[in-house]
Amino acid sequence: MSKDSPFDAAAPVLVPMPAERPYTYAVPSGMRVVPGSIVRVPLGPRQVAGIVWDGGADAVDARKLRPIEEVFDCPPIAGPMRRFVDWVAHYTLSAPGMVARMLLRAPEAFDPEPWTEGIVRTDALPDRMTAARARVLEAADGGLAWTRTGLAHAAGVSSTVIDGLKAQGVFETVMIPPRPVVAAPDPAYAQPQLAPDQQVAADMLRAGVAADGFGVTLLDGVTGSGKTEVYFEAVAEALEKGRQVLILLPEIALTHAFLERFQDRFGAKPGEWHSDLAPRMREKVWRQVAEGTVRVVAGARSALFLPFRELGLIVVDEEHDPAYKQEDRVFYNARDMAVVRGHLGGFPVVLSSATPSVESRVNATRGRYRHAVLSGRFAEAALPDLKAVDMRRAPPAKGSFLSPLLTEQIGATLEKGEQSLLFLNRRGYAPLTLCRVCGHRFGCPVCSAWLVEHRFRGQLVCHHCGHAEKRPEACPECGTFDHLAACGPGVERIAEEVVATFPEARTIVLSSDIVGGVRRLRLELEAIAKGDADIVIGTQLVAKGHNFPNMTLVGVVDADLGLANGDPRAAERTFQLLSQVTGRAGRTGKKSHGLLQTYQPDHPVMQAIVSGNAESFYAREIAERERAGLPPFGRLAGVIVSAATRAEAEGHARALRRAAPEAADIFVLGPAEAPLALVAGRHRFRLLVQGERRSDMQAFVRAMLANGPKQRGSVRVQVDIDPQSFL
DNA sequence: AGCACGCCGACT
DNA sequence: GTCGGCGTGCTC
Numbered sequence: 001m002s003k004d005s006p007f008d009a010a011a012p013v014l015v016p017m018p019a020e021r022p023y024t025y026a027v028p029s030g031m032r033v034v035p036g037s038i039v040r041v042p043l044g045p046r047q048v049a050g051i052v053w054d055g056g057a058d059a060v061d062a063r064k065l066r067p068i069e070e071v072f073d074c075p076p077i078a079g080p081m082r083r084f085v086d087w088v089a090h091y092t093l094s095a096p097g098m099v100a101r102m103l104l105r106a107p108e109a110f111d112p113e114p115w116t117e118g119i120v121r122t123d124a125l126p127d128r129m130t131a132a133r134a135r136v137l138e139a140a141d142g143g144l145a146w147t148r149t150g151l152a153h154a155a156g157v158s159s160t161v162i163d164g165l166k167a168q169g170v171f172e173t174v175m176i177p178p179r180p181v182v183a184a185p186d187p188a189y190a191q192p193q194l195a196p197d198q199q200v201a202a203d204m205l206r207a208g209v210a211a212d213g214f215g216v217t218l219l220d221g222v223t224g225s226g227k228t229e230v231y232f233e234a235v236a237e238a239l240e241k242g243r244q245v246l247i248l249l250p251e252i253a254l255t256h257a258f259l260e261r262f263q264d265r266f267g268a269k270p271g272e273w274h275s276d277l278a279p280r281m282r283e284k285v286w287r288q289v290a291e292g293t294v295r296v297v298a299g300a301r302s303a304l305f306l307p308f309r310e311l312g313l314i315v316v317d318e319e320h321d322p323a324y325k326q327e328d329r330v331f332y333n334a335r336d337m338a339v340v341r342g343h344l345g346g347f348p349v350v351l352s353s354a355t356p357s358v359e360s361r362v363n364a365t366r367g368r369y370r371h372a373v374l375s376g377r378f379a380e381a382a383l384p385d386l387k388a389v390d391m392r393r394a395p396p397a398k399g400s401f402l403s404p405l406l407t408e409q410i411g412a413t414l415e416k417g418e419q420s421l422l423f424l425n426r427r428g429y430a431p432l433t434l435c436r437v438c439g440h441r442f443g444c445p446v447c448s449a450w451l452v453e454h455r456f457r458g459q460l461v462c463h464h465c466g467h468a469e470k471r472p473e474a475c476p477e478c479g480t481f482d483h484l485a486a487c488g489p490g491v492e493r494i495a496e497e498v499v500a501t502f503p504e505a506r507t508i509v510l511s512s513d514i515v516g517g518v519r520r521l522r523l524e525l526e527a528i529a530k531g532d533a534d535i536v537i538g539t540q541l542v543a544k545g546h547n548f549p550n551m552t553l554v555g556v557v558d559a560d561l562g563l564a565n566g567d568p569r570a571a572e573r574t575f576q577l578l579s580q581v582t583g584r585a586g587r588t589g590k591k592s593h594g595l596l597q598t599y600q601p602d603h604p605v606m607q608a609i610v611s612g613n614a615e616s617f618y619a620r621e622i623a624e625r626e627r628a629g630l631p632p633f634g635r636l637a638g639v640i641v642s643a644a645t646r647a648e649a650e651g652h653a654r655a656l657r658r659a660a661p662e663a664a665d666i667f668v669l670g671p672a673e674a675p676l677a678l679v680a681g682r683h684r685f686r687l688l689v690q691g692e693r694r695s696d697m698q699a700f701v702r703a704m705l706a707n708g709p710k711q712r713g714s715v716r717v718q719v720d721i722d723p724q725s726f727l
Numbered sequence: 728a729g730c731a732c733g734c735c736g737a738c739t
Numbered sequence: 740g741t742c743g744g745c746g747t748g749c750t751c
Contacts, residue, residue, distance in 0.1 A: 012751095013751080015751080017750075019751090042751090044730065044750040064750095101728075
């Protein structure tokens with residue numbers, strides 16, 4: 001830069017947009033920026049927040065070069081976090097700018113929170129004492145700063161009394177710093193009583209944190225074995241060392257109970273982070289994490305991109321949960337990225353689950369992860385007595401979906417004044433509607449999935465893309481009236497049957513399309529826990545960590561659902577889901593039961609669930625995957641192909657097969673694996689491609705992108721299988 | 728990702 | 740005659 005330029009230097013700045021590399025901006029003389037500084041820069045017609053990046057700035061045409069407008073008064077993004085952004089971008093084949101965008105999603109937080117004006121007592125005395133003045137002086141006795149209205153309220157006087165005292169110099173103005181969103185957690189607040197096996201695991205985790213280095217521990221133990229208390233000890237250790245902690249939860253909006261458990265242990269709530277957070281709170285949490293005021297965050301996957309300065313531990317609770325996958329924009333699995341974050345930050349990571357993912361199990365048995373197992377001997381008494389109901393031998397009556405045995409048990413439970421849970425992972429009334437006259441089936445005009453009937457709403461709804469239409473009375477194909485047949489059950493239809501059989505019972509349906517959203521859902525869950533329902537019929541959202549103390553029967557309406565969809569993880573997913581659901585019963589000390597309606601009672605998943613022998617299931621699943629070269633052994637890389645039509649997407653898939661030397665190992669999965677990708681009329685298929693190395697796979701996809709500029713943006717790599725192959 | 732520019736259908 | 744659909748291209 002020439003001597004008389006108004007700018008001293010140029011800096012690389014990562015802007016929140018799909019740029020492959022940082023843009024170069026001029027640094028006005030007198031402005032100081034360092035890597036990590038958050039700056040305001042002009043970008044096209046608008047102003048955006050960007051992050052000053054590492055390395056030198058590109059040489060850019062001086063006419064294009066524009067100046068940084070402002071450096072925000074905000075702690076710079078720390079080095080490990082910047083390397084994390086680069087790493088995630090490289091690994092997911094996303095633009096670094098798009099990863100940076102995830103970090104900058106609290107735009108108001110870059111300016112410091114304002115200090116508020118307060119008043120504090122001086123040595124001066126008022127000229128005359130009155131009753132009101134006396135009350136004020138008494139209330140303000142501690143020498144602490146008050147807000148004007150706050151003190152008036154506390155003393156029970158009008159604020160003019162305060163103004164009068166202030167005018168006489170009895171109070172003086174001071175500035176009060178912003179209040180922390182949560183109090184500081186105290187690692188010694190409530191020392192837990194740990195069972196011997198918990199103590200062993202807790203010591204192991206504590207030692208990992210104390211040793212101050214990267215390492216992953218899989219914390220593995222059945223429902224009720226006390227995993228949370230155990231990893232809280234690791235949290236305590238990290239806090240004692242002055243480090244920040246991140247606890248990832250799959251769906252924090254519904255895990256209110258978790259925050260309370262945390263408070264019981266540490267005397268304060270953790271900072272919360274999820275998409276439902278009010279914008280004002282969002283800013284505060286972001287800012288206070290950056291400043292180090294918030295020491296512990298409990299959050300959804302996006303919390304991984306909070307600007308921690310002194311992160312010293314990540315716990316991933318329910319590490320197997322598919323909610324950790326983000327499947328839009330930047331595709332990542334937060335569990336895997338947490339492991340990477342720990343590696344880059346040089347601190348330990350704890351993965352916790354009663355039903356670990358197969359890949360984490362394999363990493364543990366191979367010694368890449370430490371394995372802390374809770375035997376759960378103390379929880380065993382509470383486990384429900386589980387049985388498979390062979391639907392071939394004991395079929396339900398025609399037109400119904402509950403077997404006589406299950407119906408009988410519901411009745412018995414009802415009589416005892418206890419609660420039943422019927423689980424069916426399918427929203428709506430019926431998954432398919434057809435015309436009995438011409439055989440016409442109602443499909444989605446946008447994405448070709450079947451339309452699901454929602455009878456309460458009188459609609460046919462596509463569960464992939466959200467398309468909805470009114471349920472017609474006549475067949476659109478042959479015009480016949482009143483001959484449309486609902487095929488198969490959804491939760492609404494099960495509710496219909498239950499209400500017909502047990503009209504006196506209080507029945508409630510819980511699914512994600514409940515009117516009133518998350519708030520209503522939370523209220524309903526609390527009501528159920530209090531005993532305000534006899535029979536609960538729900539989709540998978542009832543499986544997630546909610547305790548229903550009077551729930552003594554769990555009936556799985558269709559235990560086979562999810563086993564037959566061609567997903568290599570179908571068995572594993574079903575095992576995990578059924579374990580969680582059946583675990584909802586038996587938290588009571590009372591005798592409790594679980595019934596699984598199945599046409600495949602000999603299936604390994606059913607056997608494992610019924611016998612409680614998870615070990616045999618894992619062993620079998622691992623052996624089978626090893627033989628088939630499936631994850632986590634094949635080092636599979638995934639590709640999502642998207643196109644406007646199904647035929648076009650399949651064409652892309654064929655082209656990929658032709659172009660890939662590993663063609664024999666490419667296989668196409670239906671949209672079931674990535675339902676969220678089926679949006680806006682774009683068909684997306686995930687291809688799993690088995691290559692020698694991930695880098696080969698990436699090179700292959702890059703070549704595909706280079707060959708067909710029309711395909712840019714329609715072919716992406718998603719690698720989410722083997723979280724340690726990259727370290 | 729935004730946002731502008733730009734070219735073809737139904738309407739105040 | 741305009742309003743408005745989303746295809747293409749650009750941002751230091």
